[in-house]
Amino acid sequence: MKITEMIELLNGTLLTEQSSSSVVIKGAMGADLMSDVLASIKPEAALLTGLCNPQVIRTAIIADIHAIIFVRGKQPDIETLELANDENIPLIVTAYGLFEACGILYRAGLKSYEMQPH
Amino acid sequence: MAETKPIITDEYAESITRAEELAYELRIREVMTKDVYCINPDTEMETALDTFQKRRFSGAPVTCDGELIGIISIEDLIRALRKNNLNAKVREYMTTSPTTVNEYDPVVEALKTFSRTHFGRLPVLNEDQQLVGILTKGDISNGLLNALQRDYHKEELIRYRASHLFEDIVSGRTSLILRYEIRKGDFIHGGNASSKIKRALLRLGATPQLARRCGIAVYEAEMNLIIHTNHGGTLRIEIEPHRITMEAYDDGPGIEDIDMAMQTGYSTATHEIREMGFGAGMGLVNIKRCVDEMRLISSKERGTNLFMIMYLNNTT
Known part of the structure; x- marks a missing residue:
């Protein structure tokens, strides 16, 4: 799924500067606990989260996350936004809650990129 | 890279996802042929045939005062030959208002146009609608292979740097x-x-x-x-x-x-x-x-x- 499709489905806004329309996302995970994300997200996924601070971006760098979607209309501070721009990680904000946003993308055919605990 | 034009078949293309990615990343201007040979609409078909034979073309854009007005292909020449009408002007046999692509569009757009229309070549226009190049499937195959080659070299270079960082320095224990x-x-x-x-x-x-x-x-x-x-x-x-x-x-x-x-x-x-x-x-x-x-x-x-x-x- 292209980033642009994702934005359209979620009625969202791209907050970062880069033209990421050609970035293709194969799967996603929704979580607020960064340790959960680090433990179980597959590479090249999108992360849907209600957490909105620089740690989310750092987690994305470390875990090879290709896009971040902030739910419930949360706006990141300037520091977080700058870090995302520097690291070329697209940030999207949507008014939907975590459950609904995940549901919309899942129904549109996006796979879960969350590994099950062993 | 050698001057040969390898063809990427659909089956082959499916198996290389990096090539697919590149089709989105590469712009048409990066893979098109830039020095385009244009034909005047008042040229006789016979002259066009000579040119095609000499230069080994299978098609060329037709321009009038620099403006693209049509495209003439080997198919059109065959039609004129059948009618024994090689004295006719290119204007009479060319395809008018040809399908074009934009130089800044990703290559994937051209691929879509090719599969939709079955044309052999697409004139490439700039933002001012001027002809800046011509694109064939061969150009795309070549462009993709070149880009893959560049990728490969980059990767090789990184591997070289890494492995040699430790190999080039000799000590009892390097860290x-x-x-x-x-x-x-x-x-x-x-x-x-x-x-x-x-x-x-x-x-x-x-x-x-x-x-x-x-x-x-x-x-x-x-x-x-x-x-x-x-x-x-x-x-x-x-x-x-x-x-x-x-x-x-x-x-x-x-x-x-x-x-x-x-x-x-x-x-x-x-x-x-x-x-x-x-x-x-x-x-x-x-x-x-x-x-x-x-x-x-x-x-x-x-x-x-x-x-x-x-x-x-x-x-x-």
Whole structure:
């Protein structure tokens, strides 16, 4: 799924500067606990989260996350936004809650990129 | 690259996803033929045939005062030949208002047009609707293969740098040490050192999987130093040809019960830290899962030393 499709489905806004329309996302995970994300997200996924601070971006760098979607209309501070721009990680904000946003993308055919605990 | 024009069949193209990616990344102007031979609409078909034979063309754009008005192909010449009408003008046999593509469109757009229309070539226009090039499927195959070749060279270069960093320096024991001071409570920069470490490992030629595993382990360790120490601590990464040793150490307060700390869900973190997305009692468990070997030594007098070791024999 292209980033642009994702934005359209979620009625969202791209907050970062880069033209990421050609970035293709194969799967996603929704979580607020960064340790959960680090433990179980597959590479090249999108992360849907209600957490909105620089740690989310750092987690994305470390875990090879290709896009971040902030739910419930949360706006990141300037520091977080700058870090995302520097690291070329697209940030999207949507008014939907975590459950609904995940549901919309899942129904549109996006796979879960969350590994099950062993 | 040689002057031959290899063809990428559909089956072959399906199996190389990087080529598909490149079709989105590459712009048409990067792969098109730039020096376009144009034909005047008042040229006789006979002359066009000669030109096609001499230059081995199978088609050419028709322009009048620099403006694209049509396209003439070998099919059109065959039609004129059948009617024994080679004295006719190109104008009479050309295809008018041909399908065009824009020079800044991604290559994938042209591929779509090719499969939709079955045309052999597409004139390429710039923003001012002027003809700047011509595009065939062969141009696209060539462009993609060239781009793949460039990718490959880049990768080779990175591998070369990495492997030779250690080979070129002769010593009894060569290692590269990276050190980062982590301050207590510095949440704003939490993860900064880990990002740098991950990037350094990739620079040195580590596989993405290895860099990711090291990154996750050292990120959790970095957050532990920020959250749980008295005065912060140090991350020390030693890279040797056969292993990576990541060490996080501090001067206290020390872990009271290591067995307890190693259990999933056990945490002494405050509510504020949980709001940062950490402190759920998963850090040490996550680290253990990522690294080949983990050692944790802690005492009230000396603080905590966490060793995380990755062996490189099989993983790189």
